[in-house]
Amino acid sequence: MNIDHHAPTCAMRRRISSANLALDRLSQCGEEPDDSVVIISHTDCDSVLSSGIVSGELPPDPRLGLAAIAADHTGEANVIADMLQELDNIRSVSLRADPQFALEESGSSYLRYSHDLVQRYLERGEDGLDERAQNAIAQRKRKRGAAREAVARGDFTMLGGVAFATLTEKLDGELFPALLPDAQVILMSTSRDGLSRWESKIWLGLAAPEGSSLHDLNIREFDSAFGGRWNAGANRRNGGSSIAPRAYAELLVRRLRSFDVKPAIPDQVPLDCI
Amino acid sequence: MTRRTKLPITLLEHQDPFTSEWIEQQANGAERVLACDFYISGAEHAEPVTGDTVSVAS
Numbered sequence: 001m002n003i004d005h006h007a008p009t010c011a012m013r014r015r016i017s018s019a020n021l022a023l024d025r026l027s028q029c030g031e032e033p034d035d036s037v038v039i040i041s042h043t044d045c046d047s048v049l050s051s052g053i054v055s056g057e058l059p060p061d062p063r064l065g066l067a068a069i070a071a072d073h074t075g076e077a078n079v080i081a082d083m084l085q086e087l088d089n090i091r092s093v094s095l096r097a098d099p100q101f102a103l104e105e106s107g108s109s110y111l112r113y114s115h116d117l118v119q120r121y122l123e124r125g126e127d128g129l130d131e132r133a134q135n136a137i138a139q140r141k142r143k144r145g146a147a148r149e150a151v152a153r154g155d156f157t158m159l160g161g162v163a164f165a166t167l168t169e170k171l172d173g174e175l176f177p178a179l180l181p182d183a184q185v186i187l188m189s190t191s192r193d194g195l196s197r198w199e200s201k202i203w204l205g206l207a208a209p210e211g212s213s214l215h216d217l218n219i220r221e222f223d224s225a226f227g228g229r230w231n232a233g234a235n236r237r238n239g240g241s242s243i244a245p246r247a248y249a250e251l252l253v254r255r256l257r258s259f260d261v262k263p264a265i266p267d268q269v270p271l272d273c274i
Numbered sequence: 275m276t277r278r279t280k281l282p283i284t285l286l287e288h289q290d291p292f293t294s295e296w297i298e299q300q301a302n303g304a305e306r307v308l309a310c311d312f313y314i315s316g317a318e319h320a321e322p323v324t325g326d327t328v329s330v331a332s
Contacts, residue, residue: 001307003308003311004311004312019311022310032281032308033305034281035304035305035306036281036304036306036307036308037282037283037304037306037307038282038307038308038310039283039285039286039307040283040284040285040309040310040312041285041286041311042311047310051283051310051311054308054310055282055283056279056281057280108283108285111283111285
């Protein structure tokens, strides 16, 4: 059974995350059989929350659904989202750099820790959090401020519905749609190795017509390294691209007309209660 | 209310590529495997786990 909003289907072209699917499924289908196991492949906010809901480690609290939407889609301030997203960022960097940390932060220990944090927050608010979590929230606030400053400074150029920028600091893409409400597509580029290669993150903007998807743009036709879900993607995992930011933005602008042809989006995400 | 008996969670990071067969092996006799937010990193695009599993998104 796959409880996942990443699927490239029309039903997922909406602001929904796996935690919302987990909440809906629990509400409509009831608890999973005791003889079941839960697997996850990463430890961002939505994975931590959805696995916690399905396993019973976390209660089916609607605040968890709101946190997942904030983390995956809106980027708005949300303590649970900010805490889990930044803890995951810090953990990911540390795992790459420090083998000892990797041993200490095995999957089971990190999940126990993160589920415990969420439970403590639900019961006692921010006072229930430890220093590590408080620091993560502060770091996320700093990043949100940096994103706001980048937009205010004019780092982004608007080109025919595409807002693009060359950023010196990697900032989480979900922080930008709310800051660039007129953009249909947001392109954030960082230099990978000097000036010859670029890492590009792309987000669907709030001005894109309802039901649009980045998949409609067929970005892989000019950037074979690009991959992602309907509203966000990047080419970092596959080595980036040699296409400079403005040229990349121009290629995107030419494809925006694809947004005019959209498939019918079902009213609800289907839930198979079996 | 949270369930009385918690289900075990396994984190399968850094083990790409995932296949339906491989994931089913993780069930180890369990009645079902519940793949949550199972983004497949490094794939051309995120795909639902298919094969013999039933996808909420299908």
